[in-house]
Amino acid sequence: MSSVWCVQIGVCTCLIALMWWIMVHVCAPCKIFLGAQMSIGQRLREERERLGMSQERFAAVGGVQKRAQINYEAGDRAPDALYLEGIALLGVNVLYVVTGKREEQPAPSITADEQLLLESYREASPTLRKAALAALLSGSSAGHNGQSVVGDNAIQIGTMSGKARIKNK
Known part of the structure; x- marks a missing residue:
């Protein structure tokens, strides 16, 4: 046994x-x-593959030869700041490549007018929000077929041929 x-x-x-x-x-x-943890070279390769780029093209954007890119990804050499600056223009998350930590990307900045509009919209009543949307939609014909309707069962606000109208049901 x-x-x-x-x-x-x-x-x-x-x-x-x-x-x-x-x-x-x-x-x-x-x-x-x-x-x-993955090495800098492994994370660099991961980012390059995420973007669907060849080593040669990726290297060129970073201002180096393909052989340097191969060495970076193999961990035989470390990329310099100019290279990292170049690949950042492609959308590479350089912070992730260097540290292995991902941070959420900040939202694109908006103008002061857009910020004021957003804050005012958030503070408005539902009816005023619908009216604001209708007014904005009636002023912009891009992507619209002349008809836009915003509303619920009680109130519908919309445009017909570029003229805003409010319809109470």
């Missing part, structure tokens, strides 16, 4: 070792899960 027990333990140990080897050497997400 003890020899059977030893064989079972040996088989289990081999299976566990094999599973560990697969996770560490094959599965990149598992490496992150296990605490082994």
Whole structure:
């Protein structure tokens, strides 16, 4: 009985070792899960592939040769600030490449007029909001077929041929 027990333990140990080897050497997400963070080169390659670019094209945008890009991704060299500035123009998350931490991208900035409009809209009553939308939609024919209706079962505000109208049901 003890020899059977030893064989079972040996088989289990081999299976566990094999599973560990697969996770560490094959599965990149598992490496992150296990605490082994990706290198700068790996994150750089991930960003390049996310953008669907070849090493040669990506390198050119960063102002380097393809061989330098290969060295960066292999971890043999570290990119400099000018290279990172260049690839940032492509939409590469440079903070992620360098630190491994992703931050939410800030919303595009809006003008003071747009901010005032947004704040006023948020403070307005539902009826006033609908009227404001109708007025804005009636003034802009881009993308509209001449008819826009905003409302609910009680009030409908819309435009017909560029003229705003309010209809109470």
